[in-house]
Amino acid sequence: MKRNDKASRNARNGWLLSTPALLVLFVAATGPLVIVVLYSFLEKGDYSGVRWIFSGEAWFRILFERDIFDGTVSLADANLSIIWRSIKLSFMTTVITFVLGLPTAWFIATRSPASRAFWLFLITIPFWTNLLIRTFAIMEVLRNQGLLNTFLIHYGLIDTPLQILYTDTAVLIGMAYVYLPLMVLPLFAAIDRFDFKLIEAGYDLYASRMNILRHVILPIIKPGIVAGCILTFIPSLGAYVTPRILGGGKNMMIGNFIELQFGQGQNWPLGAALSTVLLVIVLGSLVLYTRISSRRAG
Amino acid sequence: MMARSRNFDITRLPGFTLIAVLSFVLLYAPIITLVIYSFNGGNSVNQWGGLSLKWYAIAAQNEAVQSAAIRSFVIAIWASIIATTVATMAALGTSRRAKFKGQTFIYIVINQPLMVPEIVTAVALLLFFSWIKIATGYAGLGYLILAHSAFCVPFAYLPIKARLDGMDTAMETAAADLYASPLQTFRHVTLPLLMPGIGAGAMLAFIISLDDVIITEFVKSAGQDTLPTYMLGQLRRALTPEVNAISTVLLAVSVAVLTVFFLITRKRG
Numbered sequence: 001m002k003r004n005d006k007a008s009r010n011a012r013n014g015w016l017l018s019t020p021a022l023l024v025l026f027v028a029a030t031g032p033l034v035i036v037v038l039y040s041f042l043e044k045g046d047y048s049g050v051r052w053i054f055s056g057e058a059w060f061r062i063l064f065e066r067d068i069f070d071g072t073v074s075l076a077d078a079n080l081s082i083i084w085r086s087i088k089l090s091f092m093t094t095v096i097t098f099v100l101g102l103p104t105a106w107f108i109a110t111r112s113p114a115s116r117a118f119w120l121f122l123i124t125i126p127f128w129t130n131l132l133i134r135t136f137a138i139m140e141v142l143r144n145q146g147l148l149n150t151f152l153i154h155y156g157l158i159d160t161p162l163q164i165l166y167t168d169t170a171v172l173i174g175m176a177y178v179y180l181p182l183m184v185l186p187l188f189a190a191i192d193r194f195d196f197k198l199i200e201a202g203y204d205l206y207a208s209r210m211n212i213l214r215h216v217i218l219p220i221i222k223p224g225i226v227a228g229c230i231l232t233f234i235p236s237l238g239a240y241v242t243p244r245i246l247g248g249g250k251n252m253m254i255g256n257f258i259e260l261q262f263g264q265g266q267n268w269p270l271g272a273a274l275s276t277v278l279l280v281i282v283l284g285s286l287v288l289y290t291r292i293s294s295r296r297a298g
Numbered sequence: 299m300m301a302r303s304r305n306f307d308i309t310r311l312p313g314f315t316l317i318a319v320l321s322f323v324l325l326y327a328p329i330i331t332l333v334i335y336s337f338n339g340g341n342s343v344n345q346w347g348g349l350s351l352k353w354y355a356i357a358a359q360n361e362a363v364q365s366a367a368i369r370s371f372v373i374a375i376w377a378s379i380i381a382t383t384v385a386t387m388a389a390l391g392t393s394r395r396a397k398f399k400g401q402t403f404i405y406i407v408i409n410q411p412l413m414v415p416e417i418v419t420a421v422a423l424l425l426f427f428s429w430i431k432i433a434t435g436y437a438g439l440g441y442l443i444l445a446h447s448a449f450c451v452p453f454a455y456l457p458i459k460a461r462l463d464g465m466d467t468a469m470e471t472a473a474a475d476l477y478a479s480p481l482q483t484f485r486h487v488t489l490p491l492l493m494p495g496i497g498a499g500a501m502l503a504f505i506i507s508l509d510d511v512i513i514t515e516f517v518k519s520a521g522q523d524t525l526p527t528y529m530l531g532q533l534r535r536a537l538t539p540e541v542n543a544i545s546t547v548l549l550a551v552s553v554a555v556l557t558v559f560f561l562i563t564r565k566r567g
Binding site for chain 2: 015018020021030031036039099101103108110123125128129133137139147180199203212234245258271282283
């Protein structure tokens with residue numbers, strides 16, 4: 001009986017000490033998510049807000065639209081193209097950051113222990129600094145009179161400035177820029193644990209450098225690759241600041257579209273339903289990720 | 299047959315170093331440009347008008363910037379105090395003890411802000427706080443402080459827990475052997491040993507709060523701009539190097555705090 005007492009005291013203390021943190025998070029993070037799901041099933045109010053009547057209209061409106069006059073139903077092209085653009089841009093962001101991130105992580109992991117800390121610090125600074133400032137910095141580079149266009153015109157490569165800002169390309173460049181550290185850090189963690197003797201063994205067996213990369217390195221660091229891709233894809237999909245600044249209002253992603261519903265769009269239930277969709281996609285991919293990584297570990 | 303030379307580097311892969319260097323250049327070139335242009339003496343971001351602190355002076359004298367800066371710091375200080383306090387308690391509750399029922403649940407809730415897209419939390423808080431605003435009539439900074447405290451908890455929690463997990467219980471056992479009460483042991487042994495972790499956690503919480511845009515933008519009432527939301531508003535208008543000057547100051551604060559953070563956490567290893 002005494003051991004049981006000890007175990008229950010252990011659990012009670014653990015819970016008691018965790019309670020203040022849980023309270024703060026329930027009140028100002030987790031709890032309110034329930035309200036979002038609830039609002040997605042209500043009827044839209046006349047100007048803004050909601051009427052407290054159950055309705056599936058918001059969910060219907062994500063995919064379809066009704067003609068105001070004859071009530072015919074058709075696919076909501078505008079909504080679908082925003083959702084499609086978000087997925088497409090997030091996927092491309094993930095690919096670009098991987099292509100740049102893998103060599104970067106490899107480079108850091110193969111430095112001498114003394115200089116490795118320095119390079120790692122260089123990657124971590126952008127990771128922790130303001131996303132708004134970094135987006136603003138890349139905007140100044142992409143502007144018509146910005147660094148990139150000035151450079152290209154100066155060297156006679158183009159005559160008139162390229163209109164990059166306020167296009168999907170700008171959003172893509174911006175997202176790849178701000179999320180690159182999110183890709184590098186998990187890749188670095190995986191390469192750091194990598195046993196370089198395996199490469200030596202590969203060379204002893206006359207493998208080429210490309211074969212070493214494809215058949216030795218990539219399979220072993222795969223968990224890090226999966227982690228990096230998920231950690232980049234998820235925030236890209238929920239991006240708000242970067243597409244807002246670089247997309248210039250027209251090239252919206254889901255995050256901006258959600259905001260629009262609570263601002264000018266005045267359709268809170270639709271905004272709530274879109275938020276729920278985003279939440280489900282993100283949590284779904286996280287669950288998938290933990291399943292995959294725990295299967296590998298077990 | 300291929301003879302392997304003595305300085306054959308097994309870690310070298312074709313093109314990797316080049317791409318890595320390119321990545322670092324791409325990461326830093328825009329930031330460095332932004333910092334340089336904050337010292338622009340000209341009247342717009344398009345032309346260079348000589349080295350000058352003009353835009354820092356203009357930003358510093360701008361009342362909207364002054365009040366946003368004060369508000370940002372007040373919120374960040376309160377949020378990091380609250381987040382670090384509750385995160386320290388939670389770390390003590392979930393480290394160095396036998397695994398108990400519900401521990402995974404506690405982990406998930408604490409790390410929730412790292413998983414849920416910020417825009418979704420922002421919308422949720424907008425809806426929730428609008429109820430409370432109507433019910434109580436209170437429209438002060440409390441909402442922003444509470445919201446910031448919540449998303450800062452995981453950032454404060456992780457370094458504190460890491461520090462605790464690396465501490466063995468020998469010191470505390472010794473203190474108990476010498477008839478120290480549990481409270482004395484905590485006050486004179488555990489807490490001093492844990493201090494670097496708490497400091498590191500508080501610093502991360504502080505810069506995360508200072509940098510927040512999305513949740514602040516949705517939760518703030520009229521006239522409650524912080525520096526980041528003020529800058530976001532300015533980006534819609536004509537650009538002046540004033541935004542560069544504010545950005546540079548915020549960057550300097552973050553880099554300074556991070557440098558201290560790295561020095562603290564590295565000493566451990």
